[in-house]
Amino acid sequence: MKIRELFKSGKTVFSFEIFPPKKDGSIETVYKTLDELTDLHPDFISVTYGAGGSVPGCSTREIVSVIKEKYHTESIAHLTCVNSAKEDIDRVIEEFEQYGVENVLALRGDVNPDIPPKEDFKHASDLITYMKSRSSLSFSGACYPEGHPESPSFDKDIENLKRKVDAGAEHLMSQLFFDNAQFYRFLEKARAAGITVPIEAGIMPCVNAKSIQRMVGLCGASLPPKFTKLIARFGDNPDAMRDAGIAYANEQIIDLVSSGVDGIHLYTMNNPYVARKISEGVSSVIRI
Numbered sequence: 001m002k003i004r005e006l007f008k009s010g011k012t013v014f015s016f017e018i019f020p021p022k023k024d025g026s027i028e029t030v031y032k033t034l035d036e037l038t039d040l041h042p043d044f045i046s047v048t049y050g051a052g053g054s055v056p057g058c059s060t061r062e063i064v065s066v067i068k069e070k071y072h073t074e075s076i077a078h079l080t081c082v083n084s085a086k087e088d089i090d091r092v093i094e095e096f097e098q099y100g101v102e103n104v105l106a107l108r109g110d111v112n113p114d115i116p117p118k119e120d121f122k123h124a125s126d127l128i129t130y131m132k133s134r135s136s137l138s139f140s141g142a143c144y145p146e147g148h149p150e151s152p153s154f155d156k157d158i159e160n161l162k163r164k165v166d167a168g169a170e171h172l173m174s175q176l177f178f179d180n181a182q183f184y185r186f187l188e189k190a191r192a193a194g195i196t197v198p199i200e201a202g203i204m205p206c207v208n209a210k211s212i213q214r215m216v217g218l219c220g221a222s223l224p225p226k227f228t229k230l231i232a233r234f235g236d237n238p239d240a241m242r243d244a245g246i247a248y249a250n251e252q253i254i255d256l257v258s259s260g261v262d263g264i265h266l267y268t269m270n271n272p273y274v275a276r277k278i279s280e281g282v283s284s285v286i287r288i
């Protein structure tokens with residue numbers, strides 16, 4: 001099923017993100033994570049591309065295929081293009097067809113200062129245009145409630161997002177954020193710019209103060225005082241941080257759903273315990 005179809009019922013779509021196992025993982029670790037995550041009945045699961053993915057049988061496309069075939073859950077493959085030439089993407093299309101992948105989160109990817117980017121695809125929108133002309137795949141794109149870090153301005157980023165949607169992104173998944181006000185401001189601007197596709201809000205539960213600080217450093221998400229107080233108070237106590245982080249994410253989700261958000265995309269970090277706690281905390285809210 002194409003991801004866009006999931007939004008037609010008008011219910012809040014609830015999706016999970018996982019990443020392929022790192023070097024010491026195996027297909028068994030993937031199955032274990034998926035056994036637990038699919039038990040929570042997400043509408044779909046997305047699988048990241050790039051980090052990890054080197055374990056045999058555990059590439060992004062293989063996992064996406066397993067989610068669909070073994071777990072009967074819809075799935076979407078992330079794909080970056082910054083280091084790919086057209087021939088590489090042609091091979092990916094072939095593999096997607098072979099593995100029955102239907103949905104792709106088309107991304108540019110981050111530019112590695114040590115690896116000069118290839119010339120064929122400068123932006124995610126170029127990847128969508130190219131793949132759309134050669135396949136019947138369905139495309140989603142990434143969006144940034146506080147603007148992409150490289151963008152000269154917020155308005156310019158919205159303009160570029162519109163280009164991505166015009167190229168064929170049928171659904172957008174947002175970068176993580178901790179301040180819902182930022183997301184609402186973004187949503188208003190995006191709708192005013194004529195972006196009408198469903199936009200899912202990206203929620204990352206803060207269960208580990210150090211890793212969240214690293215992530216925030218990379219993506220530039222702003223931290224409301226309520227959130228920084230929570231890290232200051234509980235950051236050194238893993239159990240308290242986990243419980244407080246889950247409660248904070250639940251509060252964010254409830255506020256977003258009551259404001260009529262199209263969907264919630266939960267960055268699970270392959271942690272079924274946290275995904276379960278959150279799903280249970282919002283189960284009656286999310287299904288309305």
Ligand code: FAD
Nearest residue numbers: 048049050078107108109110123124142148151157160175
């Ligand atoms: P683009 O949409 O190409 O945007 C990049 C920059 O170029 C922006 O500043 C934008 O304003 C500008 N721009 C865009 N289009 C145009 C245009 N047509 N003309 C001029 N300027 C333009 N990274 C991974 O490596 N693997 C993953 O699995 C992964 N998953 C992600 C999932 C989500 C939900 C998100 C939000 C990000 C993810 N990323 C992932 C990170 C992503 O690759 C980086 O944020 C990257 O820097 C930008 O990718 P993009 O597809 O948003 O780029």
